[in-house]
Amino acid sequence: MSNESALPAAMPSATDAALAPGAEWWRTAVIYQIYPRSFADASGDGIGDLPGITGRLDSLAALGVDAIWLSPFYTSPQKDAGYDVADYCDIDPLFGTLADFNAMTARAHELGIRVIVDLVPNHSSDQHRWFQAALAAGAGSVERARYIFRDGKGKNGELPPNNWQSVFGGPAWTRVTGADGQPEQWYLHLFDSSQPDLDWNNRWVRDQFLDVLRFWLDRGVDGFRVDVAHGMIKADGLPDYTPPAEGGSMGGGTATLEPGISDEATDDPPYWAQDGVHEIYREWRILLDSYPGGRILAAEAWVDPLSKVANWVRPDEMHQAFNFAYLETPWAGKDLRAVIDDSIEAFSAVGAPSTWVLSNHDVVRHASRLALTADNLQGHGIGPKTVGLPDQEVGLRRARAATALMLSLPGSAYIYQGEELGLPEAIDLPDSARQDPTWFRTNGERYGRDGCRVPLPWEADAPAFGFNGTGASWLPQPTGWSALARDKQLGVQGSTLELYRRALELRREHALGSGDVTWLDGYPDDVVAFRNGSVTVIANTGTKPIALPAGDVVLSSAPIDGELPGDATVWLV
The missing domain is CATH 3.90.400.10 (Oligo-1,6-glucosidase; Domain 2)
Incomplete structure (x- = not known):
């Protein structure tokens, strides 16, 4: 099955500076999340696979990303799209073989792209x-x-x-x-009944996962995104817990166990953010540091406030932690300025970068989310009967502006597959097509996450929009996505794809990832305005156009005619 003689080497650093203390590659990297079953399908069975990813890596190199993160591809019954792992050291036949993984990793490294894989340590499959x-x-x-x-x-x-x-x-x-x-x-099982929680107080469990880490590190992976990194350790005695009522934009989601982000510290549930979890990551960090090439750990830690999230990225623990506080911040200038300040302060206090993110495989795509007019509780998803459904034009305009703002900030950033095409949430999926466990466990009361996981459109006039050559697709693709296909946007001035490509190019050219934010005075509350090095960034979250300062416009999320319109971001030099 595997080709053990052809294990890929670790990603070679372009220069020693990429590994120098304080200037490591991961501090400023833009990392592209691949959801394997929906990225590209080489076999034609309707489910994306590793050879499909390999065949499309050139497109990601052209986009300008530094690394890819792959959601799980391990052997699995697929009760939760691969987050129910039955074998941590093998590839599910749906996605290919270990030899396919080797080939994909080798090709990524040839293109200068690092490879980060998902690790799911809180729970296994019940079939493990x-x-x-x-x-x-x-x-x-x-x-x-x-x-x-x-x-x-x-x-x-x-x-x-x-x-x-x-x-x-x-x-x-x-x-x-x-x-x-x-x-x-x-x-x-904090998740589905097919996902029993492991007992991380057991030394045997810890030793098994050290072996899992070694298995993939030896295959040349450049790091791990750790699923439910705030879990694993539960409070002694497993005491009862009644969460507070749901509420808020992107919501607390607390009644579903996924804590949301709020302005105030809250008591952690006895199944999240227990102090003992940090011992695990300290041990993992020692192991990763023993490998060359700057291997990293990235935390999915739904914890608040930001000062507590920073505990995951102290110098002897993980390298990155997703900034979910930023993801959950509404499109409002005053709120955005506050979360940017809080983020930089919290992460800088422990010597880590902020890791900005707007979309992923668990949340409503931000091209839809930013235009919702009602509460959007984390993990609930949206569908045809959702109250306050977005205006697609408004959503895309805000998404483009929000991305242009995010990519101008110092630190690292994550892009979720398809957002560079401006993909909205797929809202009108038929009930019969839905596969998220949330849909079934709530008897259809919550739509879940299928809407952000629909396979990508590559070519407008090809079967399945180029996802494969047969037209099969594990989730149905909206017919309107033909206009958003990559081949319709490539090289087209003003397209969302070209906006992303140009933003990443300028981000590197002006070293924005390693810069600093200096706020500019004299703007109203609904405007975010700052300088990062040689670049002036202005984001208008309001409705009234604002005058622009002197300078040459090098990037704009929307057409500009002397003034910056509402729901738009501009970079000037």
């Missing part, structure tokens, strides 16, 4: 051999101690061990049945 052994071994066994099994409450153990609820809706506990057909212990 570890969990199957735990079921077979029974209560009190060493095998069960690798997961979080507990006796139930009530006279006969018929009640769950506590009141925790799953991120995807419903109880976070499932009871197992013994070989004799009698109900016995319960196991914890």
